[in-house]
Amino acid sequence: MGELRLMKGNEAIAEAAIRAGCDGYFGYPITPQSEVMEYLMMEKPYERTGMVVLQAESEVASINMLYGGAGTGKMVMTSSSSPGISLMQEGISYMAGAELPALLVNIVRGGPGLGTIQPSQADYFQSVKGGGHGDYRLIVLAPASVQEMSDFVKLGFDLSFKYRTPALILSDGAIGQMMEKVELFDPIPRRTEEQLIQQCPWASTGKPKNRDHNIITSLDLDPAGQERVNLKLQAKYKVMEEKEVLYETIQAEDAEYLFIAFGLSARICQKSIDLARAKGIKVGLFRPITLYPFPVKEIAAISKKVKGILVVEMNAGQMIEDVRLAAGCAIKIEHYGRFGGIIPNPDEVVKALEQKIIGG
C-alpha cells in the first residue's frame, strides 16, 4: 500500500506530478488552483527529483513553455483555471497540431468572463470539443475525488505520451480545494537523457550526426500535406475512442432510471441515489471518466435498459448533448444543472429526477 496522506485536490496534483517523474511545471497563479504551484515551490522538487518549477509571466507564456519543453521530449505540465485555460487555447491547438505530449489541469470556476472563483463544470464544451482552432481533440480525464486527482496525473502523462497529444484533467474548484485521504503512488524516477531520446526519437534534443534534424511544428503550407496531418490526427483519435474509454457505474444493475454525471456532480448523484432508493426509486449512476474519448457505445447500451436518464452537470447543459447523441431518442433524457458556482444538493437532484423524468 502506498503512502497515505490527507491532502487538498490541488496539492495531490502537485505531489503526484513530482512522483510521476515530471520534468517541468510552468504556471501562473489563478484561483482556485494556485495551491498547485505553491505546493511545488514549497516542496522544492528541483532538489527531490531535479524537476523544474517556474512561475511564468502569463498563461500564454506557460503553455508555450510547455510547447518548448514537450518538443524536446520532456514530461511537462501546467495547471490553471477557466480564464487562464481560455488564454492557453492557441498554444494547446499548436501542441495538438505538432503532436506534443503534455499534461494540462483545469480547476474549473464559474464563467463566462471573469465569472466567479467558485466551482463549475461549464468548461466541458471547451475541453472536449476542441477549445482552440482546428480539428483536434484532447484526452480529457474527469476526476471525482482527491484520490483521482493524484491517480490521473500519472494516467494523463501515460496517455499523452502514448498518443503524442496533450491530456487535460478537467476538475473543478471544489475538488481542487477539498481535503480527502489519498493513497500516493510510489515515486517513479525521472527519465535519463538516454531514456528520453529512446522514448521520443522525434524530439528536438540536439541533432547527432547519425539522424536527420528533428523539427517540431504544426505548420504545413501544402494543402495535401496539411490534410495528411489532419488524417493522421483523426486516425489517432479513432484508436483512442476504441481503446481508452473509461467510465464507472454505481448501482446501475437493477436501475430503472439513470443519472449520468462526471466529476463533482457524480459525487452528488451518489448521495441522490441513496435518497431516491429510500423512496423506492431504482436509480443508478453512469459516470464517464474519460470525457474524450466519450463512452458512446457504453451509454448507448445502458440507455436501452432504463426508462429515463437525468444528466446532472454544474452548467447549463453541455455533456447532455453527447449523451443524447449516444443514446438516441428512444427514452427521455433531460438535464439538471446549477451554475455560476452553485453546487446542487442531492435533494434537488432527486426532485429533478421525479419531476423531469419519472413524472414528466
Next chain:
Amino acid sequence: MVEQFAKLDIRKDENIVYKRTDLLVDRPLSYCPGCGHGTVHRIIMETLEEMSIQDKTIGVSPVGCSVLAYDFMNIDMLGAAHGRAPALATAIKRMWPDRFVFTYQGDGDLAAIGTAETIHACNRGEHFTMIFINNGIYGMTGGQMAPTTLPNMRSSTSPYGRDVETMGFPLKMTELIAQLPGTYYVTRQAVHTPAGVRKTKKAIRKAFENQKNKTGISFVEVVSNCNSGWKMTPVQSNKWMEENMFPFYPLGDIKVDGKLVETKATAAKE
C-alpha cells in the same frame, strides 16, 4: 553562358577559401532576393559549425518571414507560435541546461505580439541567445506597419507614412531590454556590407560563447532590409537602410559583459 576569364585553373578543393556551410540544408532559401535573413541564417550556422555544437544546439523559429527557418538550418528546431519563442526557449534551456539554445525572431514577433515573453525572458536572465531581425516591417504578411517602422515610413497599413500622433512611435526594444539586469550582452549589428556581416558573426559567436558561462541573455539585433516590403531593389534597400534606419537604430554594442556601454545617445543625455 561560358565564362571567358577562368584561364587559371585554381578551382581545386585545397584552394577553397569560402563555401556554403553544410549546416545549411541543401535547398533553396524561401526568402526574397537580397533579403538579409539568408545571410544571418548562414552566419549562425557557420558559428555553430566553428564551435562544433551542431549536436548540442536547439533553435526556435518564429512566425513571420523566417517561419521556415527550421527547413534551412540543419539542427534540431521547434517552430513557435507568433511571439512565443522566448517562452519555448526558456523551458528548453531550463530543462536542457547543457544545450545551446537560441531564438530567431523578427520585429513583429519579438517586439509586438511577443513583447511580454521577450521582456520577461530577458528579465529572468535566461541563459540563451536571442537573434532579432529588425527590418521595420511585417514582411511575410505583405508589408504592414511594424512596431519598429520609422516615423513617416510608408507601409501597407500606414500608406501615408507612420503618423506617430495616431500610430505611436517606433519601439527600440534592444535599448529597452539592455536596461534589464537579466541581459548580459546586447548589441545591434547589420549585414548590409561584408564588414557588417563579419562583425555580426563575431557578435553571434560571442552570444553563443556566453551560454557556456550561464551569464543571462545575449541579444543580437540585426538591422536588416526588406526590399520587397520597402519596394526597392536589394542594393537600394541596403543604402536606404544606412541612410534611414541607422540614424534611428545606431549600430554597435549597447551592453557588454553585463555593463551598459556609453554611446553617443547615452552620453548626450548626461
Next chain:
Amino acid sequence: MAKIKGDIVVNVERCKGCEICIAACPFSVIAMAKDVNSKGYHYAIKVNDECTGCVNCAVICPDGVITVYRAKVAAE
C-alpha cells in the same frame, strides 16, 4: 614572384540575381548574366580576371551560392 589569384564559382540555379555581390566586390569582377536560370533569375557571373579571392561576395550573398578559391600563382 608569386601573386595571389582568386576565382569564384556561382551556383547558378540557386542565385536569385539580387546583385548585392556586385556592390560588395572591390574589383568589379561580377556582373549579371543576360541569361536566366530555371527560376527566371539573372545570375551572377565573373566578367574579368581581377578576382583576388577576398570572399566579400560570398560573405554577403544571402543565398550562399558563391564558392571562392584562392591560390598563389607564378607571376606572368
